[in-house]
Amino acid sequence: MKVMVLVKATEDSEEGLNPTAEFARLMEEMGKFNEELVAAGILLDGDGLKPSKDGKRVAFDGKSRKVIDGPFTETRELVAGYWLWEVKDMAEAVEWVKRCPNPMPGPSEIEIRPLYESADFAEMGTP
Structure with missing residues (x-):
């Protein structure tokens, strides 16, 4: 599956890159974790x-389109990064997170969301 x-945004991530020693340590740790995933x-x-x-x-309302410039205020609703993983089940994804x-x-x-697969649409008869 x-x-x-989804790595949820925080006030720190919304400030952008912050080249501190702590940031460098964090990037090194995440790099090692990514190597394990690979x-x-x-x-x-x-x-x-x-x-x-x-x-x-871009906000949609019927045929109308409205472009909204960032920043967006609800930080807890934003995403700061993502991974796309192939795992055997949700339990494996949770263990990795x-x-x-x-x-x-x-x-x-960090939020984990399964992607739809073609089997999810089998009953609808979609090719």
Whole structure:
């Protein structure tokens, strides 16, 4: 099963790159963790995202489109980075996340979401 592992944003991640010794240590730890994921054949893709001040949203309402410039205020609703993993089940994904170093200097959260697969649409008759 494929899962998207979402590193939730924090006030620190929304400030952008901060080249401190703590940041360097954090990046080294995450690099080692990523190497473990690659060695285990789990990591399909992953990256960090720039702060929301560098992003945009497009709001849809029928045929109308509205572009909204960042930054976006609800930090707890934002994503700072992601991985795409191939795991045998959700339990394996949880075990890997529990092994992950804290991705932020302070408290943080990681969310795991399964991707839809073609079998999920079998009853609908979609090719």
